[in-house]
Amino acid sequence: MDDRRTGFARSLGLVAVASVISVVSYAAGALGLIPWANHQVSRLVERVPQTNEGARGLQTERLEEVMQAIQSQYVEEVEPETLNVGALRGMVQALGDRYSAYFTPKEFSAFVQGFEPTFSGIGVTVEISQKTGLLTVVSPIKGSPGEQAGLRTGDAIVEVDGKDIVGMSLEEAVALIKGPKGTQVKIAVKREGERELLHFTITRDTITVPVLDYKMLDTEAGIGYLQLFEFSKKGTADQVKAAIADLRSQGMKRLIFDVRQNPGGLLDEVVEVASLFVKGGDPVVHIVERGKPERALTSTGTAAWDLPLVVLIDGGSASASEILAGAVKDTRAGTLIGEKTFGKGSVQTFWKLKDGSGIKLTTAKYLTAGRKSIDGVGIEPDIVVPNPDRIYPGHPGDPQLEAAVRHIKAMTR
Incomplete structure (x- = not known):
């Protein structure tokens, strides 16, 4: 495992971005450590x-x-x-772990490029569903071609340019979906509640992945709103801190923190963000590695959080987002509202091999602050609020955000 703890889920996740971004590992999806490709296989062999x-x-x-x-x-x-x-491929697939994979040199190069702040593609986070085995949309990036075309969380992509991709590895499917800016890709989707396949023709574009957005929702009630899109960039925690400081200067007395559709990112960043709400020294997450004692990563917070807090979650909240949600829930720092999270509780590390190919292996598992395993299970909200019409987070008519506003007005702390 990379000592820098570079990233949970888009794979989280594994993240594979297709440009698409895959969780988690967005890996490094969806936990899914998003590794940087500077590991040589010799470092891996030393430990085997x-x-x-x-x-x-x-x-x-x-x-x-x-x-x-x-x-x-x-x-x-x-x-x-x-x-x-x-x-x-077969050697890695024999592990029976959907988050571990072998990449050809071309696939590995494309995969690493997917972690850049900008990339060319359709802009949706995808993962192989544990329930269905299908390539499933975890979350579309706000404003991306995929979102504008109408792709939704939970959509199962079954065909790309007329080719059946059922049974393909995540990496192979992503390679078909991604492509140069201005080119088109045709996608067929199975959507819950729809009897027929839905067909989309999407023009690929340059995707710039935003970190966050924030605003005052209700100045009279002092309700601030911060939407965090992912944890995948260094400095994310600093941007969150700056946004919260700005909201406080505008009179914020209550905070709604939205990590819906957030596929994850960097471990050190989520620990720093969670440290805003978790008392200093208390566990944020527990890491379990092969042959090593379980260890806790603790809050670095220096000041106690003093405002009512609601964290919004849904099925697109994966990996690092689940670490934050678990820390808030287990320490009772705030209230979780929305729907059950994705359920990714493993850590992936990537290595670049000498010929330019690469491997991604699950190297650890994580437990929430209260030592709960959520892998394949997810985190249940304190207050369940469905979003049957799949309204995108923060858009007009968002029922979960409306419920959060109603609830937080009644909170005293």
Whole structure:
């Protein structure tokens, strides 16, 4: 695991951005550590127990025998590199972990580019659904071509440019969806409640991923509103602090903090953001790694939070967003309103291999501040408010935001 703790979920997440951004790992989706591609495989090998020479020889011999059999006997000719990539993918897929993957050099390069502040694509965060096994939209980026075309959280993408992508890996599917600015991609979607597939033709564009937006919702009641889109950039916590300071200067006496559709980001940033609301020294999140004692990352807060707080969550809140929500709920720093979160409680680390390819492996799990595992489960809000019409967070008629305003007016702390 990267000591810098670079990122939870878009994969969270794994994030794979397709430009699309994939959670979590937005990884680093959706937790999904968003790793930076400066790890060489030698660093990984140093930490892996080595098999004995005899076992290694047998493994190599078996691989060679299978490859020779395919190349000499299979009904059609197969390129050796196709077999090599298949073997590498299969090795990682054998883990049975949907967040671990092998990338070809081209895929890894595209994947890393997806973590840049700007990229070319349709601008939606996607993940392979644990329930359906389908490539599913976790959240569209505000103002992106995907959002403007009408893609929604929960949409399952089943075809890209007429090609069936059911059963494809996240990385393969994302590679089909992404592309240069100005080009078009045709997407077919299964949507809950719709009997027929929905078809979208979307023009790819340059996507600039915003960090946050904020404003005073009700100056008379002193209600401030801060919408955080992701935790994936260094300095996110500083921007949140500056926004809150500005809202206080405008007379804020109550805060609604919105992490709906937020697929995650950097671990150190969410710990700093949570430290605004969690008492200094108290746990924000617990990290569980193989062969190591469980450890807590604690609040660095220096001043107690002194205002009523509501945190808005939904099924697009993943990874780092769930760490924040869990910390607020477990420490009773505020009230969670909305719908159950995505449910990503694992950490991914990425390595760039010598030939430019790469691997993404789950290297840790995390527990909330109260030591609760949410992987595949999610976090339940204190007050459940559905959004049946899928109104985008903060847009007119947003029922969850309206419920938060009503509730926070009655809160004393």
